[in-house]
Amino acid sequence: MNRTDRKQGITEQAAEEVAIPTVERVTGRVPLPGSKSVTHRAFILAALSGGESVVLNALDAEDTRVTASALRDLGARVEWRGSTVRIRPPHELWRSPSSPINVGNSGTSLRLLAGLAAAGKGTFVFDGTARLRERPVGALTVALETLGAVVRFPLKRGYPPVVIESDGLCGGRVCVDASQSSQYLSSILLASTKASGPVAVSWEENVSSFPYVEITLQMMAQAGLDFRKAGPTEVVVNAPQVVKPFHYRVEGDCSSASYFWAAAALTGGSVLTYPVSQAALQGDCAFLDILSAMGCRVDWTEEGVCVQGPRTLRSVDADMNRMPDMVPTLAVLAACAEGASRIRNVAHLRIKESDRLRAVAVELSKLGVQVEEGSDGLVIQGPPRRGATIETYEDHRIAMAFAVLGLRVPGVVIRGAATVRKSFPEFWDTFFGLIHGST
Numbered sequence: 001m002n003r004t005d006r007k008q009g010i011t012e013q014a015a016e017e018v019a020i021p022t023v024e025r026v027t028g029r030v031p032l033p034g035s036k037s038v039t040h041r042a043f044i045l046a047a048l049s050g051g052e053s054v055v056l057n058a059l060d061a062e063d064t065r066v067t068a069s070a071l072r073d074l075g076a077r078v079e080w081r082g083s084t085v086r087i088r089p090p091h092e093l094w095r096s097p098s099s100p101i102n103v104g105n106s107g108t109s110l111r112l113l114a115g116l117a118a119a120g121k122g123t124f125v126f127d128g129t130a131r132l133r134e135r136p137v138g139a140l141t142v143a144l145e146t147l148g149a150v151v152r153f154p155l156k157r158g159y160p161p162v163v164i165e166s167d168g169l170c171g172g173r174v175c176v177d178a179s180q181s182s183q184y185l186s187s188i189l190l191a192s193t194k195a196s197g198p199v200a201v202s203w204e205e206n207v208s209s210f211p212y213v214e215i216t217l218q219m220m221a222q223a224g225l226d227f228r229k230a231g232p233t234e235v236v237v238n239a240p241q242v243v244k245p246f247h248y249r250v251e252g253d254c255s256s257a258s259y260f261w262a263a264a265a266l267t268g269g270s271v272l273t274y275p276v277s278q279a280a281l282q283g284d285c286a287f288l289d290i291l292s293a294m295g296c297r298v299d300w301t302e303e304g305v306c307v308q309g310p311r312t313l314r315s316v317d318a319d320m321n322r323m324p325d326m327v328p329t330l331a332v333l334a335a336c337a338e339g340a341s342r343i344r345n346v347a348h349l350r351i352k353e354s355d356r357l358r359a360v361a362v363e364l365s366k367l368g369v370q371v372e373e374g375s376d377g378l379v380i381q382g383p384p385r386r387g388a389t390i391e392t393y394e395d396h397r398i399a400m401a402f403a404v405l406g407l408r409v410p411g412v413v414i415r416g417a418a419t420v421r422k423s424f425p426e427f428w429d430t431f432f433g434l435i436h437g438s439t
């Protein structure tokens with residue numbers, strides 16, 4: 001792909017290989033798509049409502065389309081116009097689709113929808129890509145069984161395809177093992193609102209990615225659902241409840257913003273991402289604290305947040321358990337920082353779209369960066385010494401993070417670039433728009 005092609009719009013051409021030009025300083029403004037996590041939850045809360053709800057600024061990407069189409073399979077009416085989505089759940093309980101519900105490689109869709117379906121009556125089968133079949137769901141189904149569902153795994157115990165037979169969930173007590181994924185706990189919390197009686201949902205302290213559970217609880221509260229904290233690791237959800245139909249505006253996606261913050265950080269430039277506010281629900285906004293620790297200047301404005309990169313990035317030692325999706329972004333910054341950086345406590349990165357610890361380690365090594373791969377983290381010591389063609393393992397976050405690194409390292413080519421469609425279909429247009437306006 002040459003520069004002229006790039007100007008004509010990468011996304012339309014679904015380019016598989018994209019060469020990244022180096023840029024002196026990246027400066028500019030970047031409009032953000034709606035948050036993926038908030039969009040998934042807004043759709044599911046709409047499906048729990050008693051009439052038509054409207055979701056504004058919804059993220060239109062592969063994964064949120066997966067959730068929308070699964071809700072259709074379950075009998076909801078979903079009308080998508082631009083970034084406005086109208087959802088009306090069926091009058092009766094969820095219907096059992098005649099064929100498996102295909103959730104692609106969207107872990108959030110699989111886990112949140114499995115709970116939602118189990119709250120209905122019938123037989124529900126969830127399946128997806130080859131990679132999804134390697135992403136576990138067993139601890140969630142154990143919790144659903146505690147609440148009365150019957151679960152089968154036709155291929156491999158604990159992994160999709162998963163068959164859920166349910167006659168509705170009962171009330172009671174359930175302890176969720178969310179050490180592999182917070183999505184199990186989010187799923188049980190949402191599904192519990194449809195149980196036949198109140199559900200005391202508890203968890204161990206080792207929940208991974210806990211801020212996503214906080215998004216779930218905050219959005220349940222915004223939707224008017226009744227629940228109370230019964231201790232540091234327990235919430236009692238009142239049930240059965242119906243959400244009042246609502247209009248909801250989705251905030252900008254902080255995880256998508258991170259690539260542009262990183263572009264400023266790596267090039268000593270300055271990028272404003274908007275709309276996003278300090279009151280954002282997403283835990284990934286805390287990535288800004290890490291950028292500050294690395295020497296960036298972070299300024300919140302009325303519109304959004306501006307990141308300005310330093311002359312030299314400082315290394316960090318960071319526990320990234322609470323924001324796993326930010327690890328590829330942090331890894332490429334660490335590769336250009338002074339000294340060795342350590343990324344800790346993210347074993348759950350091995351069960352994402354790719355094994356992200358392995359993918360980051362292998363691809364950084366190709367660039368001549370020294371990387372030590374541990375069972376649950378990485379030690380990274382730059383600088384990158386050469387360009388290379390980067391494999392993306394069908395993982396959108398590997399594609400976007402290494403594109404940013406290419407702004408500093410001559411000769412980086414991203415192979416499998418179209419994978420960004422999972423969470424950010426306009427990524428390449430936004431990225432090249434920004435760098436063409438920069439020096």
Ligand SMILES: O=C(O)C1=C[C@@H](OP(=O)(O)O)[C@@H](O)[C@H](O)C1
Pocket residue numbers: 036037038040107108180181182183186208209212324325348
């Ligand atoms: O609930 C969510 O919206 C998500 C939770 C996180 O997954 P895990 O809890 O499995 O780490 C995150 O990685 C994913 O991108 C979105």
Ligand SMILES: C=C(OP(=O)(O)O)C(=O)O
Pocket residue numbers: 063105106107108109325352353397423
């Ligand atoms: C892990 C991710 O998503 P999911 O778990 O929904 O597939 C992600 O977007 O990085």
